[in-house]
Amino acid sequence: IFIYCLYTNYVLYSGGVSKGLGYSGGNGTVTGKACPKGLYGTFCKECPLGTYKNVTGSSKSLCFPCPPGELPHRAIYINVRGGAAETPCPYRCMSDRYRMPHCYTALEELIYTFGGPWLFGLFLSGLLILLALVLSVARMKFVGTDELPGPAPTQQGSQIDHSFPFLESLNEVIETNRAEESHGHVHRMYFMGPNTFSEPWHLPHSPPEQITEIVYEDAFNRFVDEINTLAAYQWWEGSIYSILCILAYPVAWSWQQWRRRKKLQRLREFVRSEYDHSCLRSCRSRALYEGLKVTATPDLMLGYLDFFLGGDEKRPDLPPRLRQRFPMSLIFGGDGSYMTPFLLNSDSVLTSLMSQAVPSWIWHRLVAGLNAQLRLVHCGNLKVTFLPVINWLETHANPSLAENGIRVDLAWFQATALGYCQFGLLVYAVEGDAALTEPDGSPRIKTEQQTP
Template sequence: MLLPSLVVTPALRGGLGADQGHAGENGTVSGKACPKGLYGIFCEECPAGTYKNVTGSDRSLCFSCPRDELPNRAVYVHVRGGITETPCPYKCVSERYHMPHCYTALEELIYTFGGPWLFGLLLLGLLVLLALVLSVARMKFIGVDELPGPAPTQQGSQIDHSFPFLESLNEVLETNRVEESQSHVHRMYFMGPNTFSEPWHLPHTPPEQVKEIVYEGAFNAFVDEINALAAYHWWEGSVHSILCILAYPFAWSWQQWRRRMKLQKIREFVRSEYDHSCLRSCRSRALYEGLKVAATPDLMLAYVDFFLGGDEKRNDLPPSLHQRFPMSLLFGGDGSYMAPFSLHNDNIITSLMSQSVPPTTWYRFVAGLNAQLRLVRRGCLRSKFRPVIQWLETFANPALSGVHVDLAWFQATTDGYCHYGLLIYAVEEEIGRVPSACLDGDTGIQQRSSALGVYLKDEPSNKIYLGQTQRSTDGNSRRKIDGGILDINSLKVLEEKRDLFFILSFLIHNTKPVGHQDLVGLVISILLLGDFSLVLLTLLQLYSFSLVDVFLVLFIIPLGVLLPFPAGINALFSHGPRRSAGLARVYALWNITSLINIGVAFICGYIHYRTQSSRKIPNFQPWNMDESEWWIFPFALVLCKCIQSKLVNWHVANLEIQDRSLYSNDFNLFWQS
């Protein structure tokens, strides 16, 4: 027999009262009211984000937790037995946030010291204090005697001509002559900038000035051996290309190291391995003294000096200064920040020029010219060469009695690279000075060149080539200089190539000295410490996003964001103005390179902000570095690095130009200093 199934359905509400006429309350399975924290028929926990501090079963007794007690980046959690009082329990949305305020590591640091404004003031005070300590330590370590400042050169001391920025009448009183200058015949320059793509090379045709002292066939063999030694291996250029992508300052150091090794190899070959068989002099071949190779300090310009052996029995050798005219002196460097243009001076050039110009005047001229040339930079040659030309006409040529100096270009290669330098030729006394009004324009060039015995030849490429007619013992011969004069008009059509690094030249470039070296050094120390502090704060901020972001910022340009600090400390604590200036330039390179890392930080912060904005919890904190203000520290880093670049430019100028009268606009003050 089947019995009907009995379904028991609990009543939601109680029945009607007998005499009262009121409806009954909600019931429960147990028949008792739910305790605090629980509600409903089965006495379940109140939903997350609510609490219940009274007995009863009604849902309305679960009150919402106060929203102002819930930190940003936190969510309410369930608690066994329900929530009976405030504050309601919660947890942070990620393990990277720390209880109780769910702050990031950066925010926890900031609010530990009283909030952003008080933290900023404390950090600034600490940076100033540490910078003062660094300045005192720098003075103790370097010594007051080695700090930059004009110091007269002692009588009879050897002059370092490889650093001509420091040569002035206050520093150079005399120069030591060497016997080699009396037997010097000619200086032959290497072509090319000595890069991995365009190494040094010598032309196979011997110069006209040395044809009488060399065997042409043996000279060609000598040139082949030199060019083979000067060429770079493929792997050297490959390493340089890789380092340019990973860390450009290391690429520059690698290139300079390989250049130095290449120069040493060439000099050792000429000095001890090559038998000098191209020379006609038996004495030169026997003593290995007829050829010598040298280079400018920047290792971008090299040259071969030819000397007499003493057994030539030629009365017309070595030639005098006027017999060498027109004479070309090429600039070292390429106009970049790391290798500015400069005229390298040595005893041979000084000895030759002393035949017409007093040595003290020539040294002052070289110092003033190099001060002007260091302001010239690639990409802006048209505008930056103009002051150099004006300086030559107004300051140099009026003081260089007997000779005239023009800015010119020389030795254009097949790749379009050309050297810049000076063209020096004689001014005949009976001709007199050419009016300054004739210096501009093609007509002025022709008038001046005709008066000075220099002929101009217009080639199809519209380049102006120079030569001078002079008489030798064998008859008339015409010497041609492979190059052209640069004047105000020719600068307008000067062609120059610009690369991607041209934009950076607005941040790092050579400037005039501003003085106040101690103050500039102190401010650089403050910014250097501030830069490092901002880097650490930025990395703390990125850590709250993701460890992947920290990895990307650190290793896209490996450690580029951290290396400016040790590079800056190394530059500030180095001995000697020349070494300090070189290390300061490397520090400037690292400072600019780190902008790539900061760009990565911007991208990571923006991506995080966009992905979090769709599910953003209302922000109740007065200041939050993880939300809309994510850009503050990266932007502060960019601003700090731009200011550092400007100050480093001044610092380098103060180190390299100790005599500020080199930039004087007063003719008499310049030459009397």
Template sequence: MQECPVGTYKNITGSSKSLCSPCPAYELPHRAIYMHIRGGVAETPCPYKCVSDRYRMPHCFTALEELIYTFGGPWFFGLLLSGLLVLLALVLSIARMKFVGTDEFPGPAPTQHGSQIDHSFPFLESLNEVLETNRAEESHCHVHRMFFMGPNTFSEPWHLPHTPPEQITDIVYEDAFNKFVDEINALAAYQWWEGSICSILCILSYPLAWSWQQWRRRKKLQRLREFVRSEYDHSCLRSCRSRALYEGLKVAATPDLMLGYLDFYLGGDEKRPDLPTRLHQRFPMSLIFGGDGSYMAPFSLHSDSVVISLISQVVPSSIWHRLVVGLNAQLRLVRHGNLKVTFLPMLKWLETHANPALDTYHVRVDLAWFQATALGYCQYGLVIHAVEGEAVAAELQSGSRIIFDQHSLNQNEDADSQLGHSRSNDAYMCKRITGGILNVDNLMTLKDRSDLFHPLSLILHNTKPVGHQDLVGLVISILLLADFSLVLLTSLQLYSYSMVDILLVLFVLPLGILAPFPAGINALFSHGPRRSAGLARVYALWNITSLVNVVVAFVCGLVHYKSSTKRHPSMQPWNLGGDETSWWLFPTGLVLCKLIQARLVDWHVSILEIQDRAVYSNDPTIFWQ
């Protein structure tokens, strides 16, 4: 008896091949082939096997399809997964509220450090009084604050200029000061291996590179403090008491560790009635912003006890505190790489909100740039100077427009002709602040430096706060869980292609696709607005970094599809049918999910950092209430 060919069967008696009937096509899965059976097939269904061990009998589904069709197919599975995500997000939000409490909810602005005694702990009131007394004495002896140049990076570390500013020439020995600067600059420089590790981490994982840089910055600041406090003999100071007690110098930095400064204090034995100088004698006085306008380190004005004590000689502390809060809210929106546009609203804010309130005290603040370095890094900040009526204010403002430097401003043809006609007070201000005033006229001439990561600022940037904090937190929880679910589904899909695809997605960049979920949970369940905001920024970095892994997954799916079309030319690339034709679905969903997460995290950070919405009011009356 002759066997029927593979793919046919015969259920009647006879030896002719014409009696063999083809097996029903609908019974054969699209990833299966018929098997040869000794003696032939006598009945349906005809025996078959899957084309690869990656597929599972009886439907020759992939692991992903097996999961989806176990729960009723794509649409029902999608609805079930969506409902489960919302339910888990609600549970997560409730757990977060129970765990975190009310720390992150908007409320009154926190008391500024050093502004008044904290009476919330009566048994520590005496200690608070001692600290406040020490701060007051320290501020009373303060002579000058000298800012480090450079952003404290591995390529451009902090450094001090060798020429002492005129404010301290009477209390230091210039030769000894130059030696002190050499020692400080040598200590502030980084080792080659520190920068090399950072460069490698930038390629492999930018969030780890940023964490490494912050850790080394913190260690560097600690080393400089130890050197000045206990190792340096203070020989550059003229005061015998300061040299004997190792006092008179103090190194500190802003919280972002990008701006460092060196404070000079009197020793008490100078016998100079004109020292320390009063605030009006220090005008124009420079206050440089911390940060660089990036997402992780936005510009901010750090107002410590020394600054508050000095400013309070002219402006009430309450007015100054409110001005700093409003200024920092505006500075959050200034973006590195787009300074020409984002500095403009802040200039207008100074003219409409800040200076009208300061006119009562005959003081004015202006935006300025300071001490551009050899590599072109330019610092920005405020210049505080006294004015005597509107005429002088207008004179200073118009005259200051011609003060700028080749390092950071492109001089136009009119500037050269104006320079010869500058007033004496303009030259004096330029000398005192080692920089120049920025205004609407010369702002467009700024050289705005951008780096390799500048395109990310289009996705990640600080925004104004929005309402509905609970809703934003809930949606972030939903998207965080959706992100993790899509990662698992994408991994199952890639597993059906090849184990090599799984390894490529996991390790290019290393574990980047898995890191956003734990980083997001850590940010959502952290205590305190400031800590939560910092961790949320790290979560945003991991979220954007993982886009590289998603692109790798997309490429792997495309390569698999191209190889499949050679075997099955009739397949359409954008169908939602089988596993081969829906290769683009989960990577595309991940991209959309991560982009939406980026915007929501920006809102979440703004809610945590800006607790008073009135700081963005266009009405100065509402702002100053």
């Protein structure tokens, strides 16, 4: 009984009050001393889960709640030996998929390494833009549009492909090479529109006067209807592009270029193998499928349809010489934006035609210099940024071309129904030096509206 009373007085009273038999100590502890940090109560237990104690003492009120902002979203508090004495309170992640100390996934750790979602998004967008520019430059430099896949000619001894309406007796005829094509070229008909999802390519009905002698008008109009139907995009293609424009524009631009490339490939396959060329008067062209050819500039914004002779027309005035084609329109590719600047694409056909009047080296230098000037033209301020191009034509291009009786002027061509306007050069013949200046002696700057 004496021992029990001594124990009771020791626990309940400070200083061990029991007729002088107690020992000095702290309030409410077995040992008579205050509980250390992290512990509380009579037997110095760990503070409850989610609390910590950073002072000595035995009272439960000294166990303070852990700051809620220090606990990650996917974490829970845990008990540790000796209790929680400091903040942050001990915790662990809910799953092994998350990593300490923030309980992030591997992707989240990468995002927050770059400063959070917004900064990571900006960094990723910049990286995608840089990658798109590099790939675009590489594609335009190393991969030409003429290298797009098309139906290959059947090799000698191989099985004849019956999937296309070729004449079997002519299925093994090798395609005409480019040099022969340039000699048989009659006319280049440009597609209207910028080849976008809202305004795809389309050809105008009624054949231009340059090809009325080699095509049937009714059949040509039916051919134009088929081409315009194939050139149109599906609604879902434009919807995906609109969504990607909001989320990541570089991805949207890549999507648009991919769909443009697919569209050009589809048009080329149709013209080269599926269409029976019934609009052409030449029997040989209809049989060999060589009278029509669809091509585009490297940026895939400007497309054109070339017409060639079949070889059986027996017309001495065909194909027309260069000066018989004047005035001749040369439309720029691109739209004056940073990704697709204006560009004069001089392919083998155009170079061969111009070489009839201008030495090839002069023409190549003119095209290179003009494209360098066109890269500075901005679609948002065409009136001002086109002035250096006009001045360059007057001071560099036309003096060299005048020696060969040719002049070029900047021109804008008939706008589409949605207001899209194409720009290019108008090439025509001049007589002597008088045509290079106005009556008052000032340089002549002419901008004309033509139908491509």
